Amino acid sequence: MNTISGNNYEDFNSLSKLLRKRIIETSAKAKIPHLGSCLSCLEILIFLYWKELKINVNDPEDIDRDRFLLSKGHAAPALFQVLAERGFYKKDLLNDIGESGSVFHEHPPKPGFIPGVEAATGSLGHGMPMALGMAMAANIKHQQYRSYALISDGECNEGSIWEAAMLAGSLKLANLTVLIDFNKWQATGRSEDIMALEPLQGKWKSFGWHTQEIDGHNFTEINTSLNNARLELNKPSLIVAHTIKGKGISFMEDDNNWHYRTPNEKELHEALKEL
Numbered sequence: 001m002n003t004i005s006g007n008n009y010e011d012f013n014s015l016s017k018l019l020r021k022r023i024i025e026t027s028a029k030a031k032i033p034h035l036g037s038c039l040s041c042l043e044i045l046i047f048l049y050w051k052e053l054k055i056n057v058n059d060p061e062d063i064d065r066d067r068f069l070l071s072k073g074h075a076a077p078a079l080f081q082v083l084a085e086r087g088f089y090k091k092d093l094l095n096d097i098g099e100s101g102s103v104f105h106e107h108p109p110k111p112g113f114i115p116g117v118e119a120a121t122g123s124l125g126h127g128m129p130m131a132l133g134m135a136m137a138a139n140i141k142h143q144q145y146r147s148y149a150l151i152s153d154g155e156c157n158e159g160s161i162w163e164a165a166m167l168a169g170s171l172k173l174a175n176l177t178v179l180i181d182f183n184k185w186q187a188t189g190r191s192e193d194i195m196a197l198e199p200l201q202g203k204w205k206s207f208g209w210h211t212q213e214i215d216g217h218n219f220t221e222i223n224t225s226l227n228n229a230r231l232e233l234n235k236p237s238l239i240v241a242h243t244i245k246g247k248g249i250s251f252m253e254d255d256n257n258w259h260y261r262t263p264n265e266k267e268l269h270e271a272l273k274e275l
């Protein structure tokens, strides 16, 4: 699976199923929440790690690597599975996830302990400003790497996101790409009811960003939008990725109970049958 060549979307689709299965099994076993949040951003993580990011699994701290910040750090269980399958560490290290003594917690992902993790994220509103700092550092040090952040719609309620957005636009940081996992839910309700975000693209555009809107589960659209972002030489790029919380399992899709719930034995069986 590590050797998907070209844009073979059939392989990507079977990889999504495999990783969905592992994420759900782990959530059931270790009682790890945020399942819906993990399933909504899985295609984005897969495309980033298999196609977009310039990374070296044998040298995760290569100074020229692209930086990726999972700003919605509560989806760390999805990132852990992606990093393992991509070859950053052995999959069996994830067997004790969530147990006392394991470096793999529900979140935050621990930098320094988990190869491939740039920062401890999970306090919403902080990962994207860190990605901004890394993009600025690349410019100051004349390095060629790009910086990426994946944020959530609820996270756009945090003031620090907008400070960072304003600064990136003002600095014309073309080496920064931010993707929003726009699944329309946050912890306790619909994002639009809790604090209205629309017009979401318009807000970022007015801060000087190049903006695009895609289906965040469609690999072709993810690919095109990331290519477009790389071709934009004068502005930071925002990709609003429309997604479904709990994507891939019929009884979890768009049901926000799966923000905190974990599957019982029967639900685990049903979910795995669907995959």
Ligand SMILES: Cc1ncc(C[n+]2csc(CCOP(=O)(O)OP(=O)(O)O)c2C)c(N)n1
Pocket: 036, 037, 040, 072, 074, 122, 123, 124, 125, 152, 153, 154, 155, 181, 183, 185, 186, 187, 191, 245, 259
């Ligand atoms: C600063 C901060 N406040 C509160 C939380 C608790 N919390 C965890 S997930 C979440 C919201 C989840 O909604 P969203 O950010 O839209 O992500 P989704 O799970 O829908 O992908 C909250 C409030 C947090 N992690 N950080």
